Amino acid sequence: MREKTPKVVVTFETTTDAIVFESESKADPEALPGRIIPVPSEISAGCGLSWCADEQYRETLLESIESKGLAFEGVYGVCMY
Amino acid sequence: MIYFDNAATTMIKPPAVAQAVATAINTFGGVGRGAHDAALSADLQVYRARAAVAALFNCPQPKNVAFSLNITESLNIVIDGLLANGDHAVTTAASHNSVLRPLFRKRDREGVDVTVVPIDGDGLLDMDEYARSFKPNTKLAVVTHASNLTGDIYDVAAMAAIAHEHGALFVIDAAQTAGNTPIDMQAMGIDIVTFTGHKSLYGPQGTGGLCLAPGIELPPYKEGGSGTHSYEERQPEFMPEHLEAGTQNGHGIAGLAAGLAYIEEHGVENLGAANAALADRFEKGVRDLPGVRILGRKGSCGNTGIVALNVGDMDSGAISDQLNQGWEICTRPGAHCAPLMHESLGTVSQGAVRFSFSHFNTEEEVDTAIEAMREIVADVM
Numbered sequence: 001m002r003e004k005t006p007k008v009v010v011t012f013e014t015t016t017d018a019i020v021f022e023s024e025s026k027a028d029p030e031a032l033p034g035r036i037i038p039v040p041s042e043i044s045a046g047c048g049l050s051w052c053a054d055e056q057y058r059e060t061l062l063e064s065i066e067s068k069g070l071a072f073e074g075v076y077g078v079c080m081y
Numbered sequence: 082m083i084y085f086d087n088a089a090t091t092m093i094k095p096p097a098v099a100q101a102v103a104t105a106i107n108t109f110g111g112v113g114r115g116a117h118d119a120a121l122s123a124d125l126q127v128y129r130a131r132a133a134v135a136a137l138f139n140c141p142q143p144k145n146v147a148f149s150l151n152i153t154e155s156l157n158i159v160i161d162g163l164l165a166n167g168d169h170a171v172t173t174a175a176s177h178n179s180v181l182r183p184l185f186r187k188r189d190r191e192g193v194d195v196t197v198v199p200i201d202g203d204g205l206l207d208m209d210e211y212a213r214s215f216k217p218n219t220k221l222a223v224v225t226h227a228s229n230l231t232g233d234i235y236d237v238a239a240m241a242a243i244a245h246e247h248g249a250l251f252v253i254d255a256a257q258t259a260g261n262t263p264i265d266m267q268a269m270g271i272d273i274v275t276f277t278g279h280k281s282l283y284g285p286q287g288t289g290g291l292c293l294a295p296g297i298e299l300p301p302y303k304e305g306g307s308g309t310h311s312y313e314e315r316q317p318e319f320m321p322e323h324l325e326a327g328t329q330n331g332h333g334i335a336g337l338a339a340g341l342a343y344i345e346e347h348g349v350e351n352l353g354a355a356n357a358a359l360a361d362r363f364e365k366g367v368r369d370l371p372g373v374r375i376l377g378r379k380g381s382c383g384n385t386g387i388v389a390l391n392v393g394d395m396d397s398g399a400i401s402d403q404l405n406q407g408w409e410i411c412t413r414p415g416a417h418c419a420p421l422m423h424e425s426l427g428t429v430s431q432g433a434v435r436f437s438f439s440h441f442n443t444e445e446e447v448d449t450a451i452e453a454m455r456e457i458v459a460d461v462m
Contacts, residue, residue: 014319015113015309016144019128022121038116048309049116 004079006055010065011039011048011073018049024068031064033057040078052080083410083446087280087356088229088257088387088437092411094283095343098336101126102285105335112331113308113322123331130338131321137341137349138255138274139265140292147324148334151289152256152277153179154302158324159252159273159291160184160223162299168220169194171249173206174421175228175235180254181421184223194218200425204231204377211240215247222249226264227257230419230426230435231377232360232387234262241270250297256280257385260344261353272297281352281385281439282344284337287330293320301326355440356386359447363436364388366451371462373454376426376433386438392458397432400457404434408453412436 012018018036025032034053043050053061055077065072084092105126110119112127131143140146149155160183164170170187172180174197187193196214200206215222222244227234237253244251252273255264259274260281266274271294278288293299304316305326316326344352368375372393378384392400401414415432416423423429436450 014144014317015124015322016128016131016320019121019124022125023128026125036116036121045312047115047311 002081004081007052007078007080008034008055008058008061009037009040009043009076009078010051010061011043011076012050013071013073015049017071018051020070021051024064024070031060031068033060040080042078043074043076083408083442083449085436085438085442085446085450086411086413087439087442088232088385088435089413090279090286091281091283091439091441093439093441094336095340097339097343098283098285101339102332102336105332109331109335111308112329112334114328115308126335126338127329127331130334130341133338133341133345134276134290134292137259137264137344138276138292139267140274141267141295144320145293145295146290147293147321148288148290148329149324150287150330151279152254152275155275155277155289155291156180156223156254157183158299158302159275160187160221161302163221163250164191164193166192167218169196169216169218171196171198171211171214171219171222171224171244173198173211173224173235174200174425175204175206175225175230175419176223176421177225177229177254177256178418178420179256180223180225197421200422202426203379204228204233204422204426205380206235208236208239208243212243215243215249219244219247219249221252223252223254225254225257227262227385228377228419228422229257230387230389230417230422230433232257232385232389232437233377233380234258234382234385235380236382237271238269241272245270257387260340260349261356261385262383263349266292266294278333278337278340281356282337283340285333288333288337291324299324303327352440353385356438357384359438359440359442359444360384360386360388360436362444363438363447363450366448367454370454370458372458376428387435389433389435391428391431391433393462394431395461397434400434403457404450404453407456408449410450410453
């Protein structure tokens with residue numbers, strides 16, 4: 001049986017902000033590790049987009065958000081499959 | 082075929098445009114609809130187009146670019162959203178029906194006061210008269226950047242400054258100028274740029290949009306699917322979803338992105354200069370033919386690459402048909418959805434034959450059209 005692992009999940013106020021993450025990650029995957037996933041329901045109900053990476057990349061992500069001036073709504077720690 | 086109806090729609094596109102549409106139509110999921118790879122492919126391409134439009138017009142944020150079906154829809158969104166009973170709006174007689182009809186609908190249905198500033202018989206705008214048209218309750222000036230009949234470009238930076246002196250918002254119809262003439266929203270003081278994708282941006286028909294300056298807010302013209310925030314009763318407040326209800330034309334916008342990349346590669350100034358040079362060559366070749374009257378082309382701000390003309394009292398439709406039947410030359414006769422401009426130029430009943438050029442045209446094609454006009458004129462004059 002698969003086990004849940006800790007993830008860092010970044011949420012966005014707008015879909016466009018999420019796509020900016022995707023675009024920046026494609027250009028520089030090491031600086032922005034992770035990928036877009038549907039927003040986990042434990043964070044928000046609905047059908048929005050969020051960015052998910054392994055918890056070990058939290059600091060890398062936060063540094064990139066800061067240095068690139070990327071817009072986001074919140075950063076969460078979530079255990080997920 | 083020789084295609085000189087580029088002011089209506091550009092027919093010859095950069096090859097990458099059709100390739101992008103073909104790729105998109107076989108690989109895209111719904112724009113903003115899910116986190117799977119097919120949806121993200123669409124999202125990324127639409128975002129790239131948004132960013133390219135923002136760069137083209139120096140719009141501060143890609144998020145302030147909303148896509149629409151065409152500039153008519155964009156202008157309806159703006160005019161319907163900004164004006165209400167008690168407001169006054171200013172436009173000019175050079176406006177296309179995509180500006181005039183939404184304004185007149187607001188006038189007739191909601192009592193909005195509309196002033197149309199006259200254009201003279203040479204196609205010129207009297208800036209003093211434009212300035213005098215503003216009133217204390219003027220909410221909006223919405224003007225064409227260039228006449229779709231004559232191609233003459235108007236000084237929108239000066240017009241924006243006057244509008245702002247009177248506390249009004251300033252909106253341009255960039256149907257004829259986007260991709261052809263430099264537009265810098267911030268330097269020119271433009272609050273909203275409306276554009277269409279299928280003319281000098283070389284995108285497919287069914288693409289267009291608008292760019293909002295920071296702080297400009299519009300109510301949604303349509304409400305519906307947004308892909309996110311589905312449990313909220315109303316359309317999301319944030320841009321661009323606020324103005325983009327329903328699945329966007331991702332396939333078309335992918336083609337538009339390819340057109341925008343072509344423009345970025347070649348430069349707006351270069352493309353516009355090439356269009357204008359072909360128009361100048363044509364004008365030089367026909368202006369002294371007996372009975373030929375060239376409309377406009379007397380302004381000081383340049384021309385987008387159009388020569389509109391008449392021959393004596395000949396019906397413009399008959400000339401356009403002869404050009405098509407005899408030389409396979411495509412031109413546009415009639416009224417060009419610019420009724421007040423034709424009134425200004427005295428060509429309501431006759432219309433005019435509009436030759437509108439693209440840099441994809443050649444000098445040989447222009448020379449063929451000059452020769453065709455010589456033969457047509459020789460037959461009737």
